[in-house]
Amino acid sequence: MPRIDDDDELSALRRRAYAPGADISADPAALRRLIELESRDVADDPAPPVPEAADEPSGPSDAGEPPVASDPPRRRFRMPRLRHSTTILLTAAALVVVCAATALVLVQRVQTDPLQVGATQIARLAADPDFDVPASLTRGVTSAVTAYEEFEGFRVITYAPFEADENAARCMTVWQPELLEVSNGGFSYDGRLFLDSCGAGIFPAEGVLQLTEDSAEIRATDLPPGTALQFVYDAPNDEVVVFRG
Structure with missing residues (x-):
C-alpha cells in the first residue's frame, strides 16, 4: 500500500x-x-486467491515411497x-x-494581413513545373524561372532580377495566358491587369489588382466585379500567397 x-x-x-x-x-x-x-x-x-487444483486420486504405490509434493499455486500477474x-x-x-x-x-x-485592412488569405499556389512559360516573358533572364498553379485564369512566374546576384529577392509577373499574344519574339496583352514587380531586401515581390466589369480578366474568373486581389511571393516556401480584399 x-x-x-x-x-x-x-x-x-x-x-x-x-x-x-x-x-x-x-x-x-x-x-x-x-x-x-x-x-x-x-x-x-x-490478488484474488487462486483456487488450488483438486487432489488427484492416488493409485496404488509402492510401499515406503514418499508422496510427491505438489507445486505451490502460482500468483497471477495483473497489470x-x-x-x-x-x-x-x-x-x-x-x-x-x-x-x-x-x-x-x-x-x-498562414500569413496575417500586415496592414490590418481586412484582407483574407484565400489561396497558396505551389510550383507547377508542367506549365510552359512563354519565352518572350523571360527574355534576358539567365536563372531558373518558376511557374505556379493557375488561379482564376491568372498565372504567376518568379525569376531572379536581371542585374543582381543569385541571393537577391526574386521578381514576379502576374497575367492571364488567354490574353497574351506572342509574335516575332515579342508579345502583346489584351487585358489591363499585367503586373510586374521585384522584391527588395526583406520585402517580397507582390502585385495588386482590382477586377472591374469592363476588365477583360474578369471573364476568366468566378469573382464579382470590385474584387481586389494581392499576389505575394513567399520565398521560404517557394509559393505564391493570394489575398482577397
Missing part, C-alpha cells in the same frame, strides 16, 4: 482531478503524478488498471498537445 504521505498526496491530486473546479488537466506534472500513484495503488491490491476518469484526463491532455502542435504548423503556413 502507498505510504501515508503518498496517500495524502493522492487524495489532494484526486480532488484536483475529480472535484468541482478541477484544474489538473492544465498541470501535466500533477497529472503524471496522479497516474503514477493510482497505478501503484492498484498494483498493491492483493495495474487506471481509473476511468484518469484515462479520460490523460486522453484530453494528449489531444491538447496534438492540437497545439497542429496549430503551430498551421500558423507557420
